[in-house]
Amino acid sequence: MRLFDSHAHLDFPQFDPDREHVIQELSEKGVFVANVGVDLKSSWASVELARKHGNIFAACGIHPHDAKGFSEDTLKRLAALLDRGAVAVGECGLDYFRDLSPREDQRRAFRAQLELAVEKGLPVIVHLRGEARDELLEILREVNPGKGVIHAFSAAHGHPRDFLDLGFYIGIGGPVTYKKNAALRALLREIPLERLLVETDSPYLPPEPFRGKRNDPGKVRLVVEKIAEVLCMPPAEVAEITFRNACELFEIPA
Ligand SMILES: [Zn+2]
Numbered sequence: 001m002r003l004f005d006s007h008a009h010l011d012f013p014q015f016d017p018d019r020e021h022v023i024q025e026l027s028e029k030g031v032f033v034a035n036v037g038v039d040l041k042s043s044w045a046s047v048e049l050a051r052k053h054g055n056i057f058a059a060c061g062i063h064p065h066d067a068k069g070f071s072e073d074t075l076k077r078l079a080a081l082l083d084r085g086a087v088a089v090g091e092c093g094l095d096y097f098r099d100l101s102p103r104e105d106q107r108r109a110f111r112a113q114l115e116l117a118v119e120k121g122l123p124v125i126v127h128l129r130g131e132a133r134d135e136l137l138e139i140l141r142e143v144n145p146g147k148g149v150i151h152a153f154s155a156a157h158g159h160p161r162d163f164l165d166l167g168f169y170i171g172i173g174g175p176v177t178y179k180k181n182a183a184l185r186a187l188l189r190e191i192p193l194e195r196l197l198v199e200t201d202s203p204y205l206p207p208e209p210f211r212g213k214r215n216d217p218g219k220v221r222l223v224v225e226k227i228a229e230v231l232c233m234p235p236a237e238v239a240e241i242t243f244r245n246a247c248e249l250f251e252i253p254a
Helices: 019-029 040-052 072-082 103-120 133-142 161-165 182-188 217-231 235-250
Strands: 003-008 031-036 056-060 088-095 124-129 148-150 168-172 196-198
Touching: 003 168, 003 196, 003 217, 003 235, 019 031, 019 217, 031 040, 031 088, 031 217, 031 235, 040 056, 040 072, 056 072, 072 103, 088 103, 088 133, 103 124, 103 133, 124 133, 161 168, 182 217, 196 217, 196 235, 217 235
Parallel strands: 003 031, 031 056, 056 088, 088 124, 124 148, 148 168, 168 196
Antiparallel strands: none
8 A cells, every 4th residue: 555645744853863764664664755844954854855765755845934034045045955856845834823923924935935836837835724714815826836735734724625726735634533523524525536635744743543642654544544434435545546646746756
């Protein structure tokens, strides 16, 4: 069973003690990973991981948490990193929940990264949290790379239709396994299978029964199994469809 975790942060310090071992195991299990940068340093680390490992693919971007002080220079460095084999721009977006960067900076950084994605012909990995849905959609409608994913989709994102209409995939992660998350499981049926991606957001958001522990991309299998259960499909089929979808989005030969 091939699995594609479309969103992980294997460069984060939580993996410092055993990163190579974790990646080796993923490679043995046939797990592909999109490793997503959140700032210049982690985007650089993503590119390095992807150059070393055939099952890791890099995304380079500035997370809304790190959007403060986003400049022309940041953009130039990001563009140079993307040219080193990255498959997507991200993670970028708006976070009005934690508001760690001024909203004005978040919007500016997001828009600039969308323009960069258009210029490079790359998809975008989008983070959306808090009361930012309308503004995010407005910006996406103005500058739409035409392909991307809304990552860690939740019931708080509302109906997926607006994002699907803009050509986006929907990324579903560990929270779909949480007991109290019936609302997200109900929304699963609204997502066409050809637009569905699975993800872990490792080291965060571990699925049941690993809550409170460090997440890793191998656990994407539990996300696949829960989706399969909800949609009454064989897990192998959900795994294969989401694997191919990720390959299609990131333009990786399946
Ligand atoms: Zn993330």
